[in-house]
Each structure stands twice: as C-alpha cells, then as structure tokens.
Amino acid sequence: MRKSFKLFPLLFCLLYTTAQASLPLKNDFDFLGPLNNTALVANGLELTASIAGVSLSTLLNVGIWWGVCKTVGIVSGLSSTYDLAEPDTKELEKLKTDFCLQLAPLVTTTEVALAGHVSPWPMEQRWWKPLYFAGAGMAAYATIASKTREHLPVAVLTYLASGAVSGTGGSAISALILRKVSVRNITTETYASWEYSLLSLINGIMTGAVVYEAIIHKGFGPAKAALASVVSSAIAGTLSGVISVLTIEVDAQAQALAGIVAGAIAGAGATAIAGAGAIAGDAAGIKAVVAVIAGAGACAGAIAGIGGGASASAVIRGIIGAGVTAGAFTFSGVAALLMFGNWKITSNNPFIKAGVTLVPALTFAVINSLSNLAVYGYPLEEGFSETAWTQWKKFYAPLDYLSTLFN
Numbered sequence: 001m002r003k004s005f006k007l008f009p010l011l012f013c014l015l016y017t018t019a020q021a022s023l024p025l026k027n028d029f030d031f032l033g034p035l036n037n038t039a040l041v042a043n044g045l046e047l048t049a050s051i052a053g054v055s056l057s058t059l060l061n062v063g064i065w066w067g068v069c070k071t072v073g074i075v076s077g078l079s080s081t082y083d084l085a086e087p088d089t090k091e092l093e094k095l096k097t098d099f100c101l102q103l104a105p106l107v108t109t110t111e112v113a114l115a116g117h118v119s120p121w122p123m124e125q126r127w128w129k130p131l132y133f134a135g136a137g138m139a140a141y142a143t144i145a146s147k148t149r150e151h152l153p154v155a156v157l158t159y160l161a162s163g164a165v166s167g168t169g170g171s172a173i174s175a176l177i178l179r180k181v182s183v184r185n186i187t188t189e190t191y192a193s194w195e196y197s198l199l200s201l202i203n204g205i206m207t208g209a210v211v212y213e214a215i216i217h218k219g220f221g222p223a224k225a226a227l228a229s230v231v232s233s234a235i236a237g238t239l240s241g242v243i244s245v246l247t248i249e250v251d252a253q254a255q256a257l258a259g260i261v262a263g264a265i266a267g268a269g270a271t272a273i274a275g276a277g278a279i280a281g282d283a284a285g286i287k288a289v290v291a292v293i294a295g296a297g298a299c300a301g302a303i304a305g306i307g308g309g310a311s312a313s314a315v316i317r318g319i320i321g322a323g324v325t326a327g328a329f330t331f332s333g334v335a336a337l338l339m340f341g342n343w344k345i346t347s348n349n350p351f352i353k354a355g356v357t358l359v360p361a362l363t364f365a366v367i368n369s370l371s372n373l374a375v376y377g378y379p380l381e382e383g384f385s386e387t388a389w390t391q392w393k394k395f396y397a398p399l400d401y402l403s404t405l406f407n
Helices: 008-020 026-032 044-071 074-082 086-115 128-145 149-180 188-218 222-245 252-280 284-309 314-344 350-376 380-396 398-405
Strands: none
Touching: 026 149, 044 086, 044 350, 044 380, 086 149, 086 314, 086 350, 086 380, 086 398, 128 149, 149 314, 149 350, 188 222, 314 350, 350 380, 380 398
C-alpha cells in the first residue's frame, strides 16, 4: 500500500498547477497575425551549413556523453566496496560500456528534441512546468512498478523527448488552423476558462489513475478499482473545473459547462485507464496518464485558443480540437518509436551507434524547424542553427542552456 501512496505527492503537484494558471495578456495573441513573405528556405547555402552543424554537434555530443558516462566511478566503487575479483570487475566494466553506448545516444537525441522545441503554446503557461516534471516522475514510477528498472533511463528520456515533440507539433498545427480560420478576437477570459477546463480534465484523469493503483495494491479486484477510479475521476474533474473557472469573470453557463465537460471527459478517460490496467496489469494506468501529460501542453493552448476565439460552431471547434489532439499524440508516438528504436540497437561499435543516432536527432531538428516556421515565420536554416548553438550552451552558459531546454 505504501508503494501506491508514492503517487500522491505527484497528484498534489498536479493540483497545484491549477493555481498557477492566469489570464494571458491581449498582446500574447499577436503571433497569430499573418506571416508575410515567409520562405521555407531563405538561403540554401546557410541551410546546408546549419544541417551540417546540427549533425556535427550531435555526433560530438554522443562522444561527450559517452565519455561522461564512462568516467563515473561506479565500477571502481562497487569493486572496492564488495572486494570483487578481477574477472568480475572486468565483466562489470563491460556491462557499463554497453550501457553507456546505449545511454549516450538517447541523451543526445533528447537534447536535440529539447534544444530546438517550440513551447507547448507560444504564451506563458506557468502551470505547465510542474505538470511536465510530474509526468517525468510518473514515467519513472511506472517503469519501477513494472519491475523493469533497467529501462528507467529510456522511459524518462523518451517522455521528455516525446513531450517536447508533441508540444512542438501541436503548436504548429494549432497556429496554422487559427490563422486559416482568421481568429483574431480571442478574449482572454474565455481562453482562460477553456484552459482551466482542459487542466481540470487532466486533474480528474490523474486522480482516477492514482485511486485505481491504490485500490489494486490494497487487494481489491479490477472491477471495484475501475468503478472507484471512474467515480473519483469524474468528481475531481467536475469540482476542479467549477472551482477554477469561478476565479474568472465569465457567465454562469460557461462555468457550468467547464465543470460538466471536464468531469464527463475525465470519467471517460478514467474508464479507458481502468480498462488498460485490467488488460495490461500493474502501472498501466500510470503509463496512460504519462501519455496524457506528454500531449497536454500542446493541446491545452491549441484547443483553448480555438474555443476562445473561433467564430465557428461548437461542433466545428470540437472537431478542430480533436484534430489538434490527434496530431499532437501522433508526434508523440513518432518520437517514442524513434527513441525506442535507437535504444534497441545494441551494436558495440560506437561509430555505428553515433551514425544511427543521427536519424532521430535530425528528424527532431526538422520537426522543430518546421514548427518554428509555422508559428513564428523563421526559415528552416534559422531553426537548425539555433538547435546547434543551444547544444553548446551547456559549456559556456549552463543556466541559460537549462532554461532553454525546459522553458
């Protein structure tokens, strides 16, 4: 039972994010103006140099991270502590080398994804930061609970990369859609009410997942756990939706709608999580929540913007919102497949590992650069160049480097 309650601090972290949301400023929507004379490539020679720069920085960083992993004195520490024989020490050193050959490409690929990402929505979202790191904690918990501790690094790094890529893709899709329907009159209050509704939905789903895991670990069957999960999820989503929207000056109908929508969808999400848990076993609910969090920031801004200002009907807005959500999760899935594919290649040749790393790294760089073009109008070469320079900031501006990665 104690194991399941390790989740509750993460749940409290999520609930705290509701208080971190705030009304945006009117000029925060200026980026939705038309992008005049935006060229895909402004300078072909500069684009070639930028791509070469990203490739070179990626290859060099694989070597750097491999060296950092190898120099950590884990083997020598274990050998001296447990007085290991020389053959055992050599075997342990070989295992460490193999691990580092897999870890270094993953760290580098994740770094590329984070270095050039577009924020989950091009406006300030203070609530997204604690939610984002709560998701990383839940990815780690789900891996440990599944008794696959050796996959802990790949689980957390894949979450970070897929979250960044899904947010970047969602930003691009939503910006393109909002420009296409000529949205200019987004009211900050309505935008905030939709954002709170989506955040409350996630509150409800996570509450349901925590309740499901807690009841399963207490010894009850999946049926009772699923029922408690759905009920608690719907109640938490509804209360969070109503209470949070009360802080905004919107009409009573909008307040009621926020609670009903958040509660109903949260209950449906909890039902899916309970079903996944019954089929896949322990920690399946947590993995489902991690997937929700990974795409949450991308979808929250997009759907809130569409709901807050589009002149189309509610049905059309819902269809557009579903499309943005599906697109964000598609990007997240592609990122996860690339990361796991890189992890599965177990070659002992460092040059092969470095070469294979270029595939997901350059794919993430292309997605980031295309998203920067769609959202801000930057040509591709500028996006590639920014990604390469950010990778080197860790040596001369480490605080700025970390701020850029997790902004």
